Structures are given as structure tokens and as C-alpha cells.
Amino acid sequence: MSAKRYGNKWECIEQLGEGGQSHIFLVKDFTSGNGEVYVLKRLKNLNRIERFEQEIKAGMELNHLQIAPILDFSLDEKPYFITKRYSGSLLTNLAPLQPLQALEIFIKICDPVAFAHSKGIVHRDLKPDNIILDEKDNPVILDFGICYFTDENNRLTETMEQVGSRFYIAPELEDGRSISITYSVDSYSLGKILYFLLTGKIFARENYDGANDLSALCKNPQLDYISQRILAKSVVNKPDQRISVEALKQEAITIRRLLYEHFYPNKIGSQCRFCGEGVYQPLNLNLDGLQVWNYVQSNATIRSPNDFRLRCEAIACSTCGNIQWFKID
Ligand SMILES: Nc1ncnc2c1ncn2[C@@H]1O[C@H](COP(=O)(O)OP(=O)(O)O)[C@@H](O)[C@H]1O
Ligand SMILES: [Mg+2]
Secondary structure: OOOEEEEOOOEEEEEEEEEEEEEEEEEEEOOOOOEEEEEEEEOOOHHHHHHHHHHHHHHHHOOOEOOOOOOOEEEEOEEEEEEEEOOOOOOOHOOOOOOOHHHHHHHHHHHHHHHHHHOOOEOOHHHHHHHHEEOOOOEEEOOOOEEEOOOOOHHHHHHHOOOOOOOOOHHHHHHHHHOOOOOOOHHHHHHHHHHHHHHOOOOOOOOHHHHOOHHHHOOOOOOOHHHOHHHHHHOOHHHHHOOOOOHHHHHHHHHHHHHHHHOOOOOOOOEOOOOOOOOOEOOOOOOOOOOOEEOOOOOEEEEEEHHHHOOEEEEEOOOOEEEEEEEEE
């Protein structure tokens, strides 16, 4: 029996999964014979065709390396679209992470979301299942299946059904109370995603405060910054108390710097900047066998190591071996 084909070039290799609204297949282009694998997303329920069209439209408008592109589509009796195949983990499988690693990913997630906002598109369904890593470990946003175009008179909300995952959606989207959708619904979900990345848990309460204090929960004072500067400005009930995704990203960049300066000061006994687990210890360097060449580009001569003295001190992490060098004059 021949493999199932879609359109005049796509052949199924295997089913990859099943989302709420779709079947996901790995396919290849049988006309090219190059064996490259793509993902085909096929709509399950034809009643959702309008949303599927929106998803295709968003994917075509949002040209960003961290947003899954639409490479081909069909709206015939079996609607589908083709996108790139990403082979990294879903965010769902990454947590818990060290604060710096979580911030690093968070900053990268904010980028494509802020880009979508700049084009008038709200994702509305940001959650760890809808974000996947690419081959360079950059997070890519999938599934604009329930996105919202701010400049359109959006018919889809008239069905008044709840959209989005109940664990990650903003409270005003619950029960289809989606009268005024603003970009801040994505800020809310991003705050919850950051919490998930840090703890591996789903944020239980709608308001960040006391008992759910992230730093108390994890016994890690580094997380105070994140609680106060990101969660308190995103995972809150009132949309107008949430800051924009671009502002969340800027906060995360600031916090990353503060954490480096305060918690990873690069001294003997401080926590490792790289793995966050080990502590720095003195490293006794034997420089005898080390050749340090000094290139002098202006007259293109190379001096011998003897002309060049580098006095330095080094520390190394007890766990991962990360080395930090300091020049001493
Ligand atoms: N481009 C892709 N590359 C790799 N895996 C994908 C891709 N698109 C979807 N998937 C997998 O399929 C799942 C469902 O896809 P998604 O687009 O979220 O569909 P749904 O709208 O049905 O939720 C994802 O959580 C992911 O595991
Ligand atoms: Mg999904």
C-alpha cells in the first residue's frame, strides 16, 4: 500500500502527534527526492476551518526565525499546511532550569512574541506545549491556531467559547469572556511560562503574593528579582497592570545582569556563572607549556612569547570546570 499523500508533493512518513485541533505528521516532498523532512498539520474538525485559515494567515505574515513558517497549504476537503520540522525538546520537557538558563530562554521567547505584537497579532495560547527548541536551542513558537488579529473585527470570538489552555490563559479569556483582547494576554501567559521554567510547576494562583512567593518556594533569593520585576507585572488579574512583552524582555535582561553581578561575582567561593551549581576555587596554573602569541597587526609582525608577559589569575568551577581568567597589572 502506498503512503498517504497530500496535494501533489507531500508524502506521509509517520504521525508525529495529535494536538487539540489537529493531527501532526512528518512528511517529505516526493517530487524533490532530497529526503528532507517537514511537518504537516492537518485540521481535525472542519468546523474550525476559519481558525485554521487564521493560523495560516498569521504564519504567512510573521516572517521570523522563531516562528514556524507556512511553506505550503491547502484549504480543500482535507485542509493542511506544511511547516519546518523542529527536532529539539518542547519547553514542557525542559523545566526546572537554573535562573540564568530560564531567563535566557525567556528573553528569547519574548522576541518572536513582541514581533507578532508589532504586526498586530496576539498569540493567545502561549504555553510550554506550543514552544519547541530548534537545532540551535532557540525557542520557536508553534500553533497560532487561536491567534487574534487586532485590526480585524474578529468574528471568531463571537462563539464565546473558552480559548487557550486553562493553565496558561489570562483570566479575562476564561469562559469566552473575550470582549476586549489586548496584547497583555500574552504577557500573562509568558509570566506563567517563566514560572514553569524555573520550577517545573504550573503557577497555581492567579495573583502573585505571599504564599506563592517564588523565592520562598524555591528557597533561592535570586528569584526575588524575578518575582518582583516579572511575575508581579505579568501574572496579575488586571490586564492594565501587566507590562508589554517588550518591557518584560527588558526586565529579564536587567535581571540577568543583576544576577551576574550580585550572585555570580566571579570570586573564589562564589557560585559558578556557567552551571550555577559548583563554586569557584583557585586554579593553580602552570603556564610553562602555554604559548601566548601576540599578534601585532599594524606592521604584520608576530612577536615571540618572550616579548609578551601576561600576568593573570584564574579560578575554576568545582563542578563543571568553567574557568574565569583575570588579568593582573
Ligand atoms: N513544526 C513542528 N516540529 C516538530 N513538532 C511539531 C511541530 N508542530 C507541531 N509539533 C508537535 O505537535 C504538537 C501539536 O502541534 P500544535 O501546532 O500545537 O497543534 P494543536 O493546534 O493541535 O495544539 C506540538 O505540541 C508538538 O509536539
Ligand atoms: Mg498546540
